[in-house]
Amino acid sequence: MTGTLLKIEGLTKAYPGVVANDQVSFEINEGETHALLGENGAGKSTLVKMIYGLVKPDSGTMQMHGTPFTPAEPRAARAAGVAMVFQHFSLFDALNVAENIALGMENPPAMRDLAEKIRTVSEAYGLPLDPFRTVGDLSAGERQRVEIIRCLLQDPKLLIMDEPTSVLTPQEVEILFETLRKLTAEGVAILYISHKLEEIRALCDAATILRLGKNVGTCVPAETSARDMAELMVGSELQTPKSAGAALGEVVLDIAGLSMPSPSAFGTALRNIHLRLRAGEVLGIGGVAGNGQDELLLALSGEQRCAASAIKFKGAPIGQLSPNARRALGLLTAPEERLGHAAAPNMSLTENALLTGNLRKKLSQNGFLNWSKARNFASEIIEKFDVRTPGPDNAARSLSGGNLQKFVIGREVLQEPEVLVVNQPTWGVDASAAAAIRQAILDLAAGGTAVIVISQDLDELMEVADNFAALNEGRLTEVRPTQGLTIEEIGLMMGGAHGMEVAHV
């Protein structure tokens, strides 16, 4: 079984402001487990969405068994034998397993026949599952089985799995791998998306590595070290680090033993985080997305409270304080999600300026708002940060991503923070806006503000940060100076050193 199943040539897809996939080509053979490897934002999701018929490519061709394959919608892709298990499940908690599976079928058979089929398939592939259990009572691993069985009932030729192990326990991962091996033995090809290098080395026959939408390499995982794959993933050309030697001041932020559960089911709990931040320091926090970045920002902004003494601001415990109480002290934050979190989409820029600026800019008195002052503050942000908009009365959602991001960052910078925490400050932002935002961060630090930049863009972190640490499964590595850091060391920090150690035994 070595025939080529799916051949992809020159697939390109551009979104406004970003090329998600640029001339990507690779082949998947029958019975092969093919890994798709890359950082977040590297274009993995866009690529599989094109294969699954959710997104239409701008150019490039796909061939299935040598015949052109252009699925207009997922139904067409399914008919051609492509099935996909998404990272986030689409199951109804209140229905049972069989009902959930029937919902996704074009012509569901009678419930009793379907239940029988589910039993047969689930036993054949070592995924025991009772068709009459309510989905709400199932564990994450069991829910994934429902999704997998839903796919298997279609007799797929190609099974796409998007980060399947992120919600599984190690034992469940073992079971899943057994199932996948059984499938490939029967000739099913598997496209396996992950950034967990160890898994890929254990499971996959071939790997395609994407970086910034481009296919940067192909390798046989079993014969390639995790270190080499990590290098391909993050790229080996790094920005020269920011020159060291900036005089750092007193410790302004001291995080000691911060642990916090995640507010969302798919989130990552923070585990025993320690860090000290000095005035004038820029600390870059890297890591693959979903390793606790959002949770760390929530903990620092005060949207989620923690033990009072876990976070100290100039020696005073602030873990229990509300976002506004922290703003009053000088700890400001800018979350990653611009629309809906950092800004209210339907409200004007003036109102959005008020959103965080009320306290430090004294935009209200005894609770009564001073609209002209708020409007002036919004205009000031627009002017100083070159936000392209007709004026402060425009709704936040009418701005492009980059302009809104400049507004959001500008809003915090102009409040003269003592500590500023930004998450993904230049995500989805065009190059010139990104440069302006980075410059603003550097200027702020030069003025004595301590800044934490959480980002997945290593080049960016190298450019702005004095010190570097990485988040991995909710844990923060030790903080190291960016000067002299090698790409291997960064890869090790990001991959979680213990996991990588095994890699080169």
Place this chain on the structure above:
Amino acid sequence: MFKLEKRPQPSQAFAYLTPILAIVATMIAGGLLFMMLGKNPFESIRTIFWDPLFGEFAFYYRPQLLVKGGPLILIAIGLSLGFRAGIWNIGAEGQYIVGAICGAGVGLAFYPLEAWFIFPLMIIAGAFGGWVWAMIPALLKVRFQTNEILVSLMLVYVAEQLLASMSLGLLKNPDGHGFPGSRNLKDYPSAFNDEVITGSGMHWGVVAAFIAVIFAYILLNRHMLGFSIRLTGEAPRAARFASVNPTRLILFCLGMSGALAGLAGLFEVAGPAGQISIDFNTGYGFTAIIVAFLGRLHPVGILFAGLLMALTYIGGEIAQANLGLPAAAIQLFQGMLLFFLLAVDLLTNYRIKRISKEAV
């Protein structure tokens, strides 16, 4: 093929135009409905919209406009605060009943004493009663994350039973020859909610409604609390980021809407209705939900919407009496108004775009 496309910026023109478009559409569809019932559509529409204001007996109907519009506006203003923040108090009818019971109860407790302080005390008791009734869903939501829509709605039926019990028991008129219902407060000057200007229909409840409109306008447009309410409705995560305390907001919004509904109940029982009786409540609390949305949750909009709704009530009654239109047809007509408003409302945030078949 047509396609809906989100406007980058909500259209100001359409924000003001939609209520008018909705009224016109309702008139057309309602006219067709009345025609199918065998009535003259133009006469029917004129009877509903024109006669109460400018007809032969308008001198009688015009005050009714305020009498019916007042409680609708008062309740709708309270509801709109919560609706803006995504807190859905559907049980204003119950809060209205309990406010009336508490207010009337305080008044009747003093009977037959005549003193200036009785009416103000009744007002406080009325607001308190509505507030307490709304605090039940509020506290359950805050403490146990129950759904305030269900709890507040179910409490309406509890309040109705309470009302029946009060009319038949505790508050029953001792001189009423065994008939259910309390003493008539119209015969008790210290407790009577009289007209401020005789013959205008403007009783103290209408005054309170106007004050509520002004208060809500200032709150929403000039005060941080109003900003927090709007922000919570627009983007809950951004509200959290802006340090809005959701618990306090839920307590405030439900408490406020309950207190205003309770006030409306008190003014009604002490004025136009006169007494606590089994069938005292006439659905103001539910109609106010329509009024709140018809007024686009904006205080001034609600003022007009309340008056418009009162107009269709009065006009509907005239149409029933004079033209023999069935009551259900009138209710259908009022329902259409909300339906069209919500449908046309789409145009504020979306525009219709024609797309050719090939482009699909």
